[in-house]
Amino acid sequence: xxxxxxxxxxxxxxxxxxxxxxxxxxxxxxxxxxxxxxxxxxxxxxxxxxxxxxxxxxxxxxxxxxxxxxxxxxxxxxxxxxxxxxxxxxxxxxxxxxxxxxxxxxxxxxxxxxxxxxxxxxxxxxxxxxxxxxxxxxxxxxxxxxxxxxxxxxxxxxxxxxxxxxxxxxxxxxxxxxxxxxxxxxxxxxxxxxxxxxxxxxxxxxxxxxxxxxxxxxxxxxxxxxxxxxxxxxxxxxxxxxxxxxxxxxxx
Amino acid sequence: xxxxxxxxxxxxxxxxxxxxxxxxxxxxxxxxxxxxxxxxxxxxxxxxxxxxxxxxxxxxxxxxxxxxxxxxxxxxxxxxxxxxxxxxxxxxxxxxxxxxxxxxxxxxxxxxxxxxxxxxxxxxxxxxxxxxxxxxxxxxxxxxxxxxxxxxxxxxxxxxxxxxxxxxxxxxxxxxxxxxxxxxxxxxxxxxxxxxxxxxxxxxxxxxxxxxxxxxxxxxxxxxxxxxxxxxxxxxxxxxxxxxxxxxxxxx
Numbered sequence: 001x002x003x004x005x006x007x008x009x010x011x012x013x014x015x016x017x018x019x020x021x022x023x024x025x026x027x028x029x030x031x032x033x034x035x036x037x038x039x040x041x042x043x044x045x046x047x048x049x050x051x052x053x054x055x056x057x058x059x060x061x062x063x064x065x066x067x068x069x070x071x072x073x074x075x076x077x078x079x080x081x082x083x084x085x086x087x088x089x090x091x092x093x094x095x096x097x098x099x100x101x102x103x104x105x106x107x108x109x110x111x112x113x114x115x116x117x118x119x120x121x122x123x124x125x126x127x128x129x130x131x132x133x134x135x136x137x138x139x140x141x142x143x144x145x146x147x148x149x150x151x152x153x154x155x156x157x158x159x160x161x162x163x164x165x166x167x168x169x170x171x172x173x174x175x176x177x178x179x180x181x182x183x184x185x186x187x188x189x190x191x192x193x194x195x196x197x198x199x200x201x202x203x204x205x206x207x208x209x210x211x212x213x214x215x216x217x218x219x220x221x222x223x224x225x226x227x228x229x230x231x232x233x234x235x236x237x238x239x240x241x242x243x244x245x246x247x248x249x250x251x252x
Numbered sequence: 253x254x255x256x257x258x259x260x261x262x263x264x265x266x267x268x269x270x271x272x273x274x275x276x277x278x279x280x281x282x283x284x285x286x287x288x289x290x291x292x293x294x295x296x297x298x299x300x301x302x303x304x305x306x307x308x309x310x311x312x313x314x315x316x317x318x319x320x321x322x323x324x325x326x327x328x329x330x331x332x333x334x335x336x337x338x339x340x341x342x343x344x345x346x347x348x349x350x351x352x353x354x355x356x357x358x359x360x361x362x363x364x365x366x367x368x369x370x371x372x373x374x375x376x377x378x379x380x381x382x383x384x385x386x387x388x389x390x391x392x393x394x395x396x397x398x399x400x401x402x403x404x405x406x407x408x409x410x411x412x413x414x415x416x417x418x419x420x421x422x423x424x425x426x427x428x429x430x431x432x433x434x435x436x437x438x439x440x441x442x443x444x445x446x447x448x449x450x451x452x453x454x455x456x457x458x459x460x461x462x463x464x465x466x467x468x469x470x471x472x473x474x475x476x477x478x479x480x481x482x483x484x485x486x487x488x489x490x491x492x493x494x495x496x497x498x499x500x501x502x503x504x
Contacts, residue, residue: 055319066485067307071318071327075485079328080504082486083493086471219338233318233327234334241335252332252504 022218022238026210027245035249036120036164036204042090044081045118046074047105048125048168051230052096063093070094073231076240080252093118101129101138102148109152114159121156121163122243124208125149126170126190127229134186146193153201165203166247167194171212172228173221179228204247211242274470274490278462279497287501288372288416288456294342296333297370298326299357300377300420303482304348315345322346325483328492332504345370353381353390354400361404366411373408373415374495376460377401378422378442379481386438398445405453417455418499419446423464424480425473431480456499463494 038044046052054072062068064082069075074094081090095112097104102125105112113121129145132138140148156163172179172187191209198205215224215238224235231239244250290296298304306324314320316334321327326346333342347364349356354377357364365373381397384390392400408415424431424439443461450457467476467490476487483491496502 064485066323066488069323069485071321071323075323076328076331079485079489079492082484083489086467086475086486089471089475215338219341223338223341232334233316233321233331234338236318237331237335240331 022211022214023242023245023251026207026214027242028205028207036166036247038081038085038088038090038120038248040088042085042088042119043117044078044090044092044120045113045116045122046078046092046094046096047113047121047123048096049100049128050096050098051127052094052124053098054096054236056094056096058097061093061095063091068094070096071233071236073236073239073243076237077243080240080244080250081248084248084250096124099128099132100125101132101140102126102145102152103140106148106152106155109155113156117160118163120166120247121160122166122168122206122247124168124170126194127172127187130170130183130187130190131229134183142189142193145190146197149193149197150200153197157201165198165201166206166243167198167201167203168206168243169194169208169210171209173212173216173225174228176221176228177226183228206243206246208239208242211238274463274466275494275497275503278459278466279494280457280459288418288499290333290337290340290342290372290500292340294337294340294371295369296330296342296344296372297365297368297374298330298344298346298348299365299373299375300348301352301380302348302350303379304346304376305350306348306488308346308348310349313345313347315343320346322348323485323488325488325491325495328489329495332492332496332502333500336500336502348376351380351384352377353384353392354378354397354404355392358400358404358407361407365408369412370415372418372499373412374418374420374458374499376420376422376458378446379424379439382422382435382439382442383481386435394441394445397442398449401445401449402452405449409453417450417453418458418495419450419453419455420458420495421446421460421462423461425464425468425477426480428473428480429478435480458495458498460491460494463490 052074054070056070057068078092093116129140133140169191172183174181225231241252244252304326306322308322309320330344345368421443424435426433477483493504496504
């Protein structure tokens with residue numbers, strides 16, 4: 001839908017006022033979901049696929065560095081964490097890699113997770129597990145996704161017993177350049193698997209699909225994620241705001 | 253100062269709570285300084301030097317694109333604008349270039365400002381006008397800076413009569429790898445010139461020096477800007493928060 005058509009059919013509101021309501025409608029407050037403690041030197045790791053990667057540089061891969069973080073939600077959430085917890089001085093890494101499915105996280109887990117010894121580990125993975133199967137590049141099913149994801153987290157807990165987990169809901173926006181309605185039904189079980197695993201590991205849940213569904217009341221899907229998978233700057237900020245609210249209780 | 257030494261000498265507070273107080277102490281509220289209106293399709297341009305550039309890609313230079321915005325305050329502020337004004341759909345560019353002094357903005361102004369027809373133009377410029385003179389690479393004085401800056405804005409107003417201006421205070425953090433106390437006295441007239449010009453053009457003023465001076469109560473200078481000129485992710489977020497508060501009244 002074109003912006004002008006959208007504006008004609010949607011209630012016109014000032015999103016500056018309305019956007020906090022996106023989050024109040026979609027992200028549980030910290031009273032229901034206890035915010036994680038970020039203390040002196042807490043190490044935080046963002047893991048995932050291209051949405052987390054967002055074009056980050058992969059030679060130096062520095063923590064707390066704008067030059068290494070890419071242009072996505074991980075940069076936005078990490079910058080906010082580094083400002084808001086300046087006195088505590090957390091150490092934050094982004095190790096998302098474009099195209100990754102859950103088994104590809106496992107393949108590089110020693111270097112890109114265990115060696116970094118995160119206190120808080122945030123994972124957003126799943127859209128490629130469905131997408132690459134859909135387009136014939138991969139033969140994994142949702143059962144494989146769920147099994148691989150559970151094994152990855154079981155192994156992680158075994159090696160890092162104190163790690164706090166944040167599981168982000170994989171999401172899609174239909175009516176976009178890559179995603180149509182035919183994605184919804186087959187993708188839902190992947191989202192359900194992620195949520196089930198989140199419960200099993202007592203992880204913080206970040207309900208990105210719910211957040212974007214609310215956001216569609218204020219601007220069309222193309223505004224938030226032109227291809228339905230990769231967020232725009234606006235979509236990335238919305239994700240960072242949802243992440244911050246779910247994990248720390250801070251509104252950004 | 254090392255973080256641990258700093259923590260021993262500073263009052264230990266949770267910055268998550270304290271950081272809004274940095275801004276309340278240093279950035280005027282919208283009642284004193286009227287927020288700018290961002291309506292349908294408002295075009296916003298960030299201009300400046302390396303602090304604005306922040307490693308952005310310079311081939312495509314797309315608006316509203318995380319891949320073109322670099323890893324600094326412009327990305328953070330623009331992402332927040334694009335989320336908060338989703339319904340209005342602003343168009344936002346970053347055209348900062350590393351190393352620029354005010355006369356170098358003038359040299360590329362047609363392409364990198366006038367052709368984009370911004371409704372809101374934000375400029376952060378001045379630290380190189382001093383720094384490059386200090387290290388012998390440039391022979392401009394503060395008088396040249398003030399004269400060039402005034403001419404740039406006079407020409408801009410002549411060609412874009414409706415443009416709203418945002419002038420950002422150039423800033424330095426002493427006790428860092430590049431900046432010591434000997435910068436303070438000679439740099440102050442550059443800061444004063446920028447503020448004077450801000451008043452002459454009825455621009456919004458973003459008092460970054462004041463913001464960082466407040467922030468130093470919560471973490472050492474190296475946390476906010478390791479070399480005293482280029483902000484860290486934490487420093488960039490603080491800048492974006494100050495910019496958003498001064499320009500829109502929105503707290504991020």
